[in-house]
Amino acid sequence: MRVPMDESKVARCRKLAASVADDVQRYIDGHTSVGAERTFLRAFGVDGVDDQGAPLVNLAVDRYQKAGLLGRGISHWLGRALAAGARDVQDAAERLAYAPELDKGEGGPDLDAVERALAPQAVAALARIDTARAEREANKAKARPGPNPLKYVIVATGNIYDDAVQAKAAAYAGADIVAVIRATAQSLLDYVPHGATTEGYGGTFATQENFKIIRRATDEAALDYGRYIHQTNYSSGLCMSEIAWMGAVERLDMLLNDAMYGILFRDINPCRNFIDQYVSRRFIARAGITINTGEDNYLTTADAVEKAHTVLASQFINEAFAKRAGVREEQMGLGHAYEIDPWIENSFLLELAQAQLVRQVFDKHPIKWMPPTKHKTGDVFQSHVHDAMFNLVGVMTNQSIELLGMFSEAIHNPMLMDRYLSLKATKYVFGAAKALGDEIAVKPDGVMGKRAVQVLDEALELLVEVESQTIWKAIEVGAFADVKRSRTGGKGYQGVCPRAPDYVNPILVALEKN
Amino acid sequence: MHPTAPAKLLRAYGDRQGDGMVQMSFVLEVTPSARAREAAKRFAEQHGLSEPLVSTMETCAEGYTYFVVYGHSSHAVDPSAIDVPEIRTEALSRDEIHHRIETRLGRKIVVVGACTGSDAHTVGIDAILNYKGYAGDKGLESYKCFEAYNLGAQVDNEALAERALALGADAVLVSQIITQRNCHKENAAALVDLAKRAGWRSKVVLLLGGPRIDHKLALELGFDAGFGPGTKPADVASFLVEWMCGDRDRAVMT
Numbered sequence: 054m055r056v057p058m059d060e061s062k063v064a065r066c067r068k069l070a071a072s073v074a075d076d077v078q079r080y081i082d083g084h085t086s087v088g089a090e091r092t093f094l095r096a097f098g099v100d101g102v103d104d105q106g107a108p109l110v111n112l113a114v115d116r117y118q119k120a121g122l123l124g125r126g127i128s129h130w131l132g133r134a135l136a137a138g139a140r141d142v143q144d145a146a147e148r149l150a151y152a153p154e155l156d157k158g159e160g161g162p163d164l165d166a167v168e169r170a171l172a173p174q175a176v177a178a179l180a181r182i183d184t185a186r187a188e189r190e191a192n193k194a195k196a197r198p199g200p201n202p203l204k205y206v207i208v209a210t211g212n213i214y215d216d217a218v219q220a221k222a223a224a225y226a227g228a229d230i231v232a233v234i235r236a237t238a239q240s241l242l243d244y245v246p247h248g249a250t251t252e253g254y255g256g257t258f259a260t261q262e263n264f265k266i267i268r269r270a271t272d273e274a275a276l277d278y279g280r281y282i283h284q285t286n287y288s289s290g291l292c293m294s295e296i297a298w299m300g301a302v303e304r305l306d307m308l309l310n311d312a313m314y315g316i317l318f319r320d321i322n323p324c325r326n327f328i329d330q331y332v333s334r335r336f337i338a339r340a341g342i343t344i345n346t347g348e349d350n351y352l353t354t355a356d357a358v359e360k361a362h363t364v365l366a367s368q369f370i371n372e373a374f375a376k377r378a379g380v381r382e383e384q385m386g387l388g389h390a391y392e393i394d395p396w397i398e399n400s401f402l403l404e405l406a407q408a409q410l411v412r413q414v415f416d417k418h419p420i421k422w423m424p425p426t427k428h429k430t431g432d433v434f435q436s437h438v439h440d441a442m443f444n445l446v447g448v449m450t451n452q453s454i455e456l457l458g459m460f461s462e463a464i465h466n467p468m469l470m471d472r473y474l475s476l477k478a479t480k481y482v483f484g485a486a487k488a489l490g491d492e493i494a495v496k497p498d499g500v501m502g503k504r505a506v507q508v509l510d511e512a513l514e515l516l517v518e519v520e521s522q523t524i525w526k527a528i529e530v531g532a533f534a535d536v537k538r539s540r541t542g543g544k545g546y547q548g549v550c551p552r553a554p555d556y557v558n559p560i561l562v563a564l565e566k567n
Numbered sequence: 568m569h570p571t572a573p574a575k576l577l578r579a580y581g582d583r584q585g586d587g588m589v590q591m592s593f594v595l596e597v598t599p600s601a602r603a604r605e606a607a608k609r610f611a612e613q614h615g616l617s618e619p620l621v622s623t624m625e626t627c628a629e630g631y632t633y634f635v636v637y638g639h640s641s642h643a644v645d646p647s648a649i650d651v652p653e654i655r656t657e658a659l660s661r662d663e664i665h666h667r668i669e670t671r672l673g674r675k676i677v678v679v680g681a682c683t684g685s686d687a688h689t690v691g692i693d694a695i696l697n698y699k700g701y702a703g704d705k706g707l708e709s710y711k712c713f714e715a716y717n718l719g720a721q722v723d724n725e726a727l728a729e730r731a732l733a734l735g736a737d738a739v740l741v742s743q744i745i746t747q748r749n750c751h752k753e754n755a756a757a758l759v760d761l762a763k764r765a766g767w768r769s770k771v772v773l774l775l776g777g778p779r780i781d782h783k784l785a786l787e788l789g790f791d792a793g794f795g796p797g798t799k800p801a802d803v804a805s806f807l808v809e810w811m812c813g814d815r816d817r818a819v820m821t
Contacts, residue, residue: 238721319720
């Protein structure tokens with residue numbers, strides 16, 4: 054099954070998106086953020102919190118940001134401490150955070166000495182990521198992943214130990230991917246909590262220790278069931294790059310990671326968000342993690358029929374940003390969703406047309422298909438049917454990753470039984486309609502053909518507009534998800550700073566060579 | 568029902584009057600077996616189901632079994648003995664809403680809404696406030712006689728209060744979707760406390776909405792009205808018109 058698709062229009066869309074991303078990339082390359090700098094400190098191996106739970110990386114970076122010295126990069130100051138005789142990176146970072154006298158860069162080791170001191174540390178930092186990647190690949194060779202669409206489910210108890218139990222139960226019932234949904238407020242915390250956590254609202258905190266606990270559970274499940282179980286978490290919000298690094302070293306397989314989601318849906322400052330998404334994706338690229346972008350969310354605030362093209366346009370932009378961070382197409386799980394009002398005549402055909410269009414436009418990408426949520430009402434029986442139709446589109450259009458719908462959507466976080474029934478129904482639809490997409494052809498001038506042409510045309514139109522006015526302006530006027538954000542508004546802007554001419558960052562340099 | 572008809576007890580209706588048929592599904596921490604089937608049967612009996620039929624028994628996770636059971640519920644409810652505060656406003660037409668606000672109030676009704684606390688789910692507040700609305704019913708933004716501000720998600724009570732006062736809000740809408748460990752109740756009650764302490768509680772009408780909210784709960788928490796699942800923008804608009812334009816008694820039956 055194919056829908057009509059004008060290749061030249063697709064090429065034009067890509068070109069426009071590239072220009073949009075290039076404009077922002079020039080800004081990114083001249084700036085850094087507290088979140089990004091904390092990530093590099095973590096990558097060097099700096100760890101730990103004080104007695105108030107404040108991470109050492111925050112204390113060190115905030116001190117230099119307040120003193121107006123972060124523009125040279127936290128690595129610069131770490132290197133000076135190392136060259137001046139600190140025992141190791143941890144000791145050096147403690148000096149940055151706690152030394153009675155703040156190093157203002159007067160006298161002491163010169164730039165060469167700083168770079169020499171950092172060089173072996175940077176090599177070790179990269180090796181740690183590469184080792185984790187190699188281990189993941191070895192594990193995947195032992196227990197192979199299941200067939201596409203990979204079945205993705207969410208656990209969200211708030212307690213990481215319960216999450217681990219539920220993750221294994223989900224794997225037993227047939228899930229390929231387990232995401233531990235995050236505590237809702239975490240995206241706005243400007244630090245990553247530390248250690249294993251057992252209390253969280255709407256989900257469980259993303260911490261490095263929690264990542265380890267779920268990795269252990271999913272690794273065990275993979276051995277038990279002979280099928281690789283993917284682990285997913287959220288690299289978004291004010292700590293998106295730190296989470297990306299944690300995901301890289303703890304062998305996560307996927308991260309929710311979007312170039313613009315934080316701006317639109319969490320009111321994070323655009324400058325901050327663009328810098329952080331870039332740094333996060335540099336780590337993600339190196340680690341071989343698959344990103345999941347968040348365009349599905351557009352259709353929960355904007356109308357899924359009228360604004361379908363904004364999803365496609367945004368996918369082109371997300372792709373362009375990811376490419377600029379070294380992420381390969383095979384790592385780009387661009388997101389889209391089944392959110393059209395189900396009671397509209399031919400709503401299923403419109404969904405099918407768009408899902409197939411996205412599949413064709415992004416043919417190498419592990420695209421991610423998201424279930425209905427907006428029009429779910431609490432009628433669990435109707436909801437189960439709604440999800441079945443969504444599954445049918447998923448298998449017919451050969452989606453790569455499918456987040457399963459839950460019949461209890463709009464009621465509560467999924468219970469054990471809800472997830473089981475969802476997996477059972479999905480298995481049925483995926484099996485029963487496995488080759489359907491290959492068996493049928495779409496009439497070029499029918500409902501689906503016309504819809505695909507219309508969505509691509511409108512996406513192209515929107516990209517022309519966004520490119521001419523820049524993404525900053527487009528976001529200001531609400532081009533995506535009907536949400537408007539200003540360049541200097543939103544959360545985290547005070548954490549942005551311009552890079553100085555003597556900005557030092559050997560880890561980023563190495564990542565950019567990738 | 569005929570006014571002189573005797574009060575009727577409500578029983579579940581399956582196939583025939585009075586059969587009390589209900590379906591329940593649940594998970595027990597047991598592996599499937601004859602003993603497990605009997606356990607599910609007794610579990611259903613303890614819920615008041617007679618002649619329970621265990622129609623499904625399947626392993627849903629290691630050591631856990633999922634059951635579907637049908638049975639005759641022995642319970643009955645007398646609706647005439649129930650006293651529940653209910654929003655009884657009838658949805659007014661768009662024209663009627665305009666007309667009443669224009670003639671009786673002579674200015675716009677200012678509405679400020681947010682998902683408060685850590686709640687990041689704006690689907691409810693968006694449905695009520697945003698132009699697009701929900702299920703074909705356009706939101707308060709689309710009414711000429713409402714000035715609607717949607718502050719979005721994760722808004723602190725303090726920030727909501729500040730904006731509401733600055734905008735001269737007549738009504739404040741709070742949406743609470745996340746309900747784990749009753750955080751929605753605490754959060755909502757905290758806003759009422761804040762309003763009382765700051766002395767503006769009586770100056771605004773406070774509305775609470777969400778999938779686990781009903782009018783009774785909202786009143787208990789100190790709000791003026793509560794809106795549950797399925798509420799359309801026109802319902803909220805009509806309620807506000809009745810409240811703001813002098814027919815407060817018609818707005819709510821307490």
